[in-house]
Amino acid sequence: MGTIRAVLFPSIAPRAVENFVTHAQDGYYDGVTFHRVVKDFVIQGGDPTGTGMGGESIWGDPFADEFSDALHNYTGALSMANSGENTNGSQFFIVATPADSVSAKLxxxxxxxxxxxxxxxxxxxxxxxxxxxxxxxxxxQVYSGMDVVEKIAGVDVEGENDKPKKDVVINSVTISTYDEAAASSAAG
Structure with missing residues (x-):
């Protein structure tokens, strides 16, 4: 559906970044679907079984959470999906909420x-x-391609697991050096 570009934060979440980068470089995410899509919430992928129940970390075992007050689940955040405390594997999500999702009341x-x-x-x-x-x-954090995230977030889904009716496939994940000047021009 298009290209999504994100900057990674290895100094703040080193194990999560190492896991994601190694999986990407090994082709682990190639051909994997966004198996869970919740409009105005998240798009989730990274499970080679496409069920939301599979995938593992590069170490074979789940790894610990890496929380920081420097990073938050703002729209466009790239975060680890998990099934509870310290259960990170290969699954990730991108926050796909609209800009006005945090009201004055909240x-x-x-x-x-x-x-x-x-x-x-x-x-x-x-x-x-x-x-x-x-x-x-x-x-x-996504810096380019939020229109693609929004397009994915808007696909038709079915069932209690919010699985897209038509597969949304990750063709590949490429790791390159972040260029702040290029990112500024891409962000518009």
Missing amino acids: GGQMEEAGWRSEVISAYQQAGGVPYLDHKHTVFG
């Missing part, structure tokens, strides 16, 4: 709960899913 609740004002403001500007913070490791 912002007020976040303030009452002690969230930093900069984070609340960023959520209100970009959108996202604050309740995923400290539950799913954020290890990247």
Whole structure:
């Protein structure tokens, strides 16, 4: 459906980035589907079985969460999908919420709960899913191709697992050096 580009954050989430990069370089994600698509929420992939029940880390065992107050599940966040604490494998998701997904009311609740004002403001500007913070490791951020994420997020799905009726396939994942100047021009 198009190209999605994201910057990765190895200094903040080193194991998640190493896992994703190694899988990408080994072709693990080539031909894998986005097996779960929830409009205005997330697109999820990285399971070679296409069921949402498969996949493993490059180490063979699940690896620990890497939470940081420097990264949040803003719209476009690239995060590890998991089935609970410290159960990261190969699955990931991209947050696909609209920019207005964090209302003033939710912002007020976040303030009452002690969230930093900069984070609340960023959520209100970009959108996202604050309740995923400290539950799913954020290890990247889309900087180009959110229109593709939105297109994928809008496909018809079926069943309780939100599986696309027609497969949405990841042709390949390419790892290259991030170029801030190119990213700025790509972001528009």
